[in-house]
Amino acid sequence: MSSTVTGQHTPTALIIGASRGLGHAMAAEFLGRGWNVIGTVRDASARTPLHDLADRADGRVTIEHLDIDEPNHLAPLHERLAQRQLDLLFVNAGTTNNEQTPIGAVPTADFVEVMITNALSPMRVIEALEDLVSPTGLIGAMSSGQGSITNNTTAGREVYRGSKAALNMFMRSFASRQAETQRAFVLMAPGWIRTALGGPDAPFTIEESVPLLVDVLLSKLGMPGLAYLDRSGQTVPW
Ligand SMILES: NC(=O)c1ccc[n+]([C@@H]2O[C@H](COP(=O)([O-])OP(=O)(O)OC[C@H]3O[C@@H](n4cnc5c(N)ncnc54)[C@H](OP(=O)(O)O)[C@@H]3O)[C@@H](O)[C@H]2O)c1
Numbered sequence: 475m476s477s478t479v480t481g482q483h484t485p486t487a488l489i490i491g492a493s494r495g496l497g498h499a500m501a502a503e504f505l506g507r508g509w510n511v512i513g514t515v516r517d518a519s520a521r522t523p524l525h526d527l528a529d530r531a532d533g534r535v536t537i538e539h540l541d542i543d544e545p546n547h548l549a550p551l552h553e554r555l556a557q558r559q560l561d562l563l564f565v566n567a568g569t570t571n572n573e574q575t576p577i578g579a580v581p582t583a584d585f586v587e588v589m590i591t592n593a594l595s596p597m598r599v600i601e602a603l604e605d606l607v608s609p610t611g612l613i614g615a616m617s618s619g620q621g622s623i624t625n626n627t628t629a630g631r632e633v634y635r636g637s638k639a640a641l642n643m644f645m646r647s648f649a650s651r652q653a654e655t656q657r658a659f660v661l662m663a664p665g666w667i668r669t670a671l672g673g674p675d676a677p678f679t680i681e682e683s684v685p686l687l688v689d690v691l692l693s694k695l696g697m698p699g700l701a702y703l704d705r706s707g708q709t710v711p712w
């Protein structure tokens with residue numbers, strides 16, 4: 475799919491956590507397909523790859539500031555975006571911790587940090603901003619194959635897995651509350667990708683992965699209901 479822009483309507487994507495890694499690459503990919511992009515960065519004072527993208531984008535990339543773990547950032551962000559209609563809202567931001575520690579040995583502070591950032595905060599963002607999304611738009615979040623309970627036969631990354639499983643559950647509740655709408659809801663399992671979070675041993679590059687993720691999201695636009703999908707568009711078992 476080279477572009478989704480048809481007729482006069484230029485669609486807009488809001489990508490939460492677009493400073494670097496997968497979020498930045500998604501912003502670039504949507505821009506390349508003719509979309510307008512609003513991307514958020516956590517640190518309002520830092521220069522990021524998203525700023526470089528915006529410099530080359532002829533005004534089609536807007537940078538906003540949001541730390542998803544700061545609930546008091548959400549109302550001002552909503553106010554700043556009140557005149558924009560979103561075709562796609564995607565929460566990419568996420569984190570991990572020391573992945574080898576078995577769950578019983580994980581310090582409470584590490585557990586709380588990962589669970590808040592990966593499970594609670596994305597849903598706060600979605601619930602705070604969802605009214606900006608078109609009635610036929612898409613609301614998504616970056617989950618992980620590690621969030622599949624069914625597929626967890628190897629352990630490891632225990633808090634991270636739990637946080638993404640929790641995100642899946644919360645998104646399922648949110649989508650159930652919107653069951654009568656025409657909106658699409660997507661939990662994305664992107665595969666193991668070489669980023670700061672994915673590490674150097676991951677088998678996939680950002681460059682080969684992100685066009686596939688965007689293809690999957692675009693294929694779900696206009697398809698009501700919740701899906702938990704991998705990079706090929708295949709359903710991941712809960
Ligand atoms: N890479 C993989 O193999 C893989 C696999 C499955 C799922 N995922 C998921 O994909 C998403 C992106 O990961 P990545 O691999 O691109 O990692 P990354 O390169 O470490 O990027 C993480 C992104 O999340 C942002 N972020 C983290 N905490 C935030 C907060 N409190 N508020 C706002 N932004 C915050 C970071 O912003 P800053 O620049 O400000 O830190 C950064 O933009 C995550 O949800 C991750 O769990 C990744």
